[in-house]
Amino acid sequence: MYREARVVSGSTAMKEALRKSSSSHKYTHGHALILSGGPGHTGAARLGARGALRIGAGLVTLGVPPAAQQEVASQITAIMLKQVKDAAALANVLQDDRLNALCLGPGLGVERAKDLVPQALSVPAPEPGRPGKPRDPGSGPGLRSVVLDADALTAYTDNPETLFAMLHQRCVLTPHAGEFARLFPDIAEKLKAPATKGPAYSKVDATREAAARAGCVVLFKGPDTVIAAPDGRCSINSAQYDRAAPWLATAGSGDVLAGFITGLLARGLAPMQAAEIAIWLHVECALSFGPGLIAEDLPEELPKVFRALGV
Ligand SMILES: NC(=O)C1=CN([C@@H]2O[C@H](COP(=O)(O)OP(=O)(O)OC[C@H]3O[C@@H](n4cnc5c(N)ncnc54)[C@H](OP(=O)(O)O)[C@@H]3O)[C@@H](O)[C@H]2O)[C@@H](O)CC1
Numbered sequence: 081m082y083r084e085a086r087v088v089s090g091s092t093a094m095k096e097a098l099r100k101s102s103s104s105h106k107y108t109h110g111h112a113l114i115l116s117g118g119p120g121h122t123g124a125a126r127l128g129a130r131g132a133l134r135i136g137a138g139l140v141t142l143g144v145p146p147a148a149q150q151e152v153a154s155q156i157t158a159i160m161l162k163q164v165k166d167a168a169a170l171a172n173v174l175q176d177d178r179l180n181a182l183c184l185g186p187g188l189g190v191e192r193a194k195d196l197v198p199q200a201l202s203v204p205a206p207e208p209g210r211p212g213k214p215r216d217p218g219s220g221p222g223l224r225s226v227v228l229d230a231d232a233l234t235a236y237t238d239n240p241e242t243l244f245a246m247l248h249q250r251c252v253l254t255p256h257a258g259e260f261a262r263l264f265p266d267i268a269e270k271l272k273a274p275a276t277k278g279p280a281y282s283k284v285d286a287t288r289e290a291a292a293r294a295g296c297v298v299l300f301k302g303p304d305t306v307i308a309a310p311d312g313r314c315s316i317n318s319a320q321y322d323r324a325a326p327w328l329a330t331a332g333s334g335d336v337l338a339g340f341i342t343g344l345l346a347r348g349l350a351p352m353q354a355a356e357i358a359i360w361l362h363v364e365c366a367l368s369f370g371p372g373l374i375a376e377d378l379p380e381e382l383p384k385v386f387r388a389l390g391v
């Protein structure tokens with residue numbers, strides 16, 4: 081069991097993980113699918129998609145219900161679009177195993193999330209005559225990466241155990257404090273309770289306990305974001321003190337973060353590394369942009385941050 085929580089910082093390893101080889105092509109960098117909600121609720125998924133594309137996924141597709149197709153099509157260019165009406169349609173789209181990272185939650189709607197999440201988390205079956213896609217969740221590389229945020233978490237408020245039973249080692253959960261308390265009410269209570277003796281139960285303890293219970297990486301957002309893996313690895317990314325970024329508390333910034341993580345997963349990074357790098361870059365983008373930041377600015381600031389990092 082790991083004991084210490086690391087502080088995330090820009091490093092040579094991060095730079096190497098973000099750099100692209102000149103002999104690669106777009107499919108080498110993965111294909112992310114971001115599921116959108118219905119008409120009037122597509123902005124959050126579009127923010128996530130823009131984040132996934134800017135952070136370097138080779139291709140990004142928005143999965144939209146037919147009624148929202150026009151609305152989304154009129155807003156996108158480099159990002160692609162596929163109709164995903166329901167779970168059956170998602171199963172059909174996922175026949176393409178180049179779609180290697182999914183994001184569900186931003187603006188999705190709780191009912192649509194309940195329909196789509198089980199399908200997104202299902203393990204691809206091997207094609208006839210082509211063994212090797214693991215059926216057993218947690219067993220290896222054929223699994224798709226899945227980021228669950230916002231409504232995909234809220235959808236399991238009444239039955240978090242149902243969600244935990246479906247999660248696997250390529251999943252990342254990205255709750256804010258409200259979503260965290262819905263999925264892990266007992267842990268949130270412990271965190272809120274006044275300490276009666278030291279050391280006090282901390283956000284690090286809470287996130288570690290949540291990751292162990294969920295069986296995947298949990299990124300618990302806030303001015304200090306804590307990331308933990310089920311094996312006890314844990315890191316902290318602070319947006320306070322010398323890295324204070326209060327302008328990040330703006331509608332849609334978490335949706336962009338979910339897209340950043342999905343894009344890095346599409347590029348093949350491991351879930352813990354993808355979450356750590358994404359949250360560090362998220363704060364760097366906010367610091368680089370400065371006051372007046374809105375969510376749309378975050379992906380557009382990435383090229384500047386990449387240049388400063390030497391990517
Ligand atoms: N541009 C777009 O299209 C955007 C679309 N969006 C989409 O909207 C959907 C709803 O997402 P949501 O996060 O706004 O609302 P929801 O999950 O219902 O929870 C809100 C309640 O939880 C509580 N709460 C406690 N701690 C909290 C914390 N740290 N941060 C936040 N809340 C905290 C708090 O309750 P309180 O503590 O005040 O009682 C609060 O009232 C979702 O699909 C999302 O993707 C947004 O991303 C915005 C941009």
Ligand SMILES: Nc1ncnc2c1ncn2[C@@H]1O[C@H](COP(=O)(O)OP(=O)(O)O)[C@@H](O)[C@H]1O
Pocket residue numbers: 230256301302303304305319324325326327328329330331332333334335336337362
């Ligand atoms: N005071 C703050 N300082 C720095 N970062 C913050 C602060 N408050 C929130 N954040 C960050 O902003 C993002 C907000 O995400 P979220 O709550 O999911 O919003 P939304 O659902 O509107 O996208 C998270 O990455 C969180 O860590």
